[in-house]
Amino acid sequence: MKKLAIAYCLLIFSLGSVYSWAECDVEAGKKQFNKCVACHSVEADVQLMGPSLHGLMGRKVGSVEGFPFSEAMANADFIWTEETLDAFLESPMQYLPGTVMPFGGIRKAEQRQALNCYIGQLN
Ligand code: HEC
Incomplete structure (x- = not known):
């Protein structure tokens, strides 16, 4: 009986995460991107004060040619994924001490999640 209860919980849990993926809200993310747009273009090869975020997911941090x-x-060594982007956006200077991105971070997890969704579909 206990095993069944655990299995049931796991089922609910995994349905929950599938559901939140389906909830990926590009429009809400685009709105959140207003916080970034002064410094980041989503067009490939357009560098502003910050590098283009086109194709960000899956590429190495600090690797945009010519930026x-x-x-x-430049010396950091990780790949941009939903996890690393989420952690960076929560507090850029804490996640990557020494970064010169002048941005305090986004406290609200759902706002970061929406941004992640928007940036993810730029690939
Ligand atoms: C005031 C300008 C400014 C704002 C606003 C800003 N950024 Fe940045 N961003 C930068 C700069 C400058 C860098 C390069 C930092 C460095 O070299 O340390 C950067 C770097 C990045 C990188 C690393 C890119 C790579 O190729 O490794 C990501 C990801 C990023 N920003 C995302 C965002 C997001 C998302 C927002 C909005 C929530 C945002 N930034 C807001 C200026 C900004």
Whole structure:
């Protein structure tokens, strides 16, 4: 009986995550992107004060050709995924000490999730 209850919980849990994926809200994410748009283009190869975010997911941090990254970002060694982007956006300077991205971070998890969704579909 206990096993059944655990299996049931797992089922609910996994349905929950499938559901939240289906909820990926590009429009809400686009709105959140207003916080970034002064410094980041979503067009490939358009560098503003910040690098283009086109094709961000799956690429190495600080690797946009010709963009003058800070030493901290150029030397960082991770790949942009939903997890790393979420952690970075929560507090850029804490996640990547020495970054010169002048942005305080986004406290609300659902706002970061929407942004993640929007940026993810730019690939
Ligand atoms: C005031 C300008 C500014 C704002 C606003 C800003 N950024 Fe940045 N961003 C930068 C700069 C400059 C860098 C390069 C930082 C470095 O070299 O340390 C950067 C770097 C990044 C990177 C790393 C890119 C790569 O190729 O590795 C990501 C991801 C990023 N920003 C996302 C965002 C998002 C999402 C927002 C909006 C919530 C945002 N930024 C808001 C200026 C900004």
